[in-house]
Amino acid sequence: MNRDISHIRKDYIKDSLEIEKVDANPIKQFSKWFIDAESKGLLDYNAMVLSTVSNNKPSARVVLLKGLQEEGFVFYTNYNSRKGQELADNNNVALTFFWAEYERQVRVEGIVEKISAELSDKYFNSRPLDSRIGAIASPQSTVISSRDVLDEAVNNVKQSNDIKRPEYWGGYKVKPQVIEFWQGRANRLHDRLRYVKEDNWRIERLAP
Ligand SMILES: Cc1cc2nc3c(=O)[nH]c(=O)nc-3n(C[C@H](O)[C@H](O)[C@H](O)COP(=O)(O)O)c2cc1C
Secondary structure (H helix, E strand, C coil): CCCCCCCCCCCCCCCCCCCCCCCCCHHHHHHHHHHHHHHCCCCCCCEEEEEEEECCEEEEEEEECCEEECCEEEEEEECCCHHHHHHHHCCEEEEEEEEHHHCEEEEEEEEEEECCHHHHHHHHHHCCHHHHHHHHHCCCCCCCCCHHHHHHHHHHHHHHCCCCCCCCEEEEEEEEEEEEEEECCHHHCCEEEEEEECCCEEEEECCC
């Protein structure tokens, strides 16, 4: 592809952010934006990019936000996956949300920890049967020789009739230390408010 795409641009005009008007608690501010995205029925509005660092090398992938609590952002995955191994190696992570229709981005930096087995069980058991089977059957992030390997693993799980959460699958919680809200503005002079966790949350404005 040798196309010139440098002309692609749009202006950002939908909203603004002021320290005086945002919630003093970033989780509550996040909830407001999340509800906005939800109420508009945005596609995959709970999708977030999870960035990890291992051996000084970053890697990133999309996962789904499945719980939002005062202490943190919860997602579920395979603990033996690449991300699981990277998180065991280094528990510093970043999350990035982007809601294009609102011209909004949220960046979270924090420390990840596994949630309790009870909570993982509860969520696992709430999933549709085929999703539970898939989670048990798939050795996430390992190289497989063909799709048949996966189909066979799924059949084996079905035949075993053992559909409880395996130890290698469960939730993580990202405990935030920094949360930045970005609202697109005209002429690239966007609003950026960063909350930094101290005794309370301190809010500061960043240049775009
Ligand atoms: C919209 C979307 C949602 C996803 N949600 C999850 C998720 O909640 N958990 C998960 O393990 N992978 C999810 N994935 C797949 C991951 O992006 C990734 O392929 C997988 O977790 C393996 O990543 P890893 O090899 O870095 O461990 C999702 C992908 C997309 C595009």
